[in-house]
Amino acid sequence: MSDPAESSAVRILVVDDDFRVAAVHAGFAAQVPGCTVVGEAHTAAEALTRIEADRPDLVLLDLYLPDGNGLDLIRAMRAMPEPPDVIVVSAANDVASVRASLQLGAVNYLVKPFSFADLSARLVAYRDARARMEELPGEATQADIDRLFGMRRPAAVPGPPVEASRLAPTLRLVYETVARGEASSASEVGAVVGISRATAQRYLTQLEQSGMLRLELRYGATGRPEHRYSVRRG
Structure with a gap:
């Protein structure tokens, strides 16, 4: 059924x-x-x-x-x-x-x-x-x-629901790494923060879904689209 x-x-x-x-x-x-x-x-x-x-x-x-x-x-x-x-x-x-x-x-x-x-x-x-x-x-x-x-008009995407200072320590470190422009992909964030790529991706996804980060797909000539993250402004 x-x-x-x-x-x-x-x-x-x-x-x-x-x-x-x-x-x-x-x-x-x-x-x-x-x-x-x-x-x-x-x-x-x-x-x-x-x-x-x-x-x-x-x-x-x-x-x-x-x-x-x-x-x-x-x-x-x-x-x-x-x-x-x-x-x-x-x-x-x-x-x-x-x-x-x-x-x-x-x-x-x-x-x-x-x-x-x-x-x-x-x-x-x-x-x-x-x-x-x-x-x-x-x-x-x-x-x-x-x-x-x-x-039919999409609602405006809300701003960050919490201040970065109130995030859990590792989550805040991931956010601040992207905010400083030191990294924008899961592999880069993992290397800077000292965590695995899979863990970095999990944190980045959490921040994107909460509205704090913006995910963009970079389309190359070959291979899967690359996931790049940046701070969502406003």
């Missing part, structure tokens, strides 16, 4: 030509409560096949695909009987791409590289607006409509 919580979760398909980047984004999305990743696709043709087979609610869509532009894929999706929603996640930050995405009905647009907090805020906003829409009766009041459109 299927889990009711699982069946009501936002079903997400990740579309990115880079297998490693797609895996990272899928991992991010899977960590958001109320969201589940149904698969990954790496070409426009594969994405269309997966959409027809898996019926996702939401597609995280890169615009640069080997067999076409993501904007054309959105147009193809719009011709489907029940098209999924789209959040564009792309390195493309030109106004023409942003304008076209808006005109084609993308619910949000996120420029690479971005942090887990950046994507999580948008997925939470989408999840909550979708849930609210499903609760409405057959007709919506203007107040309902205003609230729904407002809910």
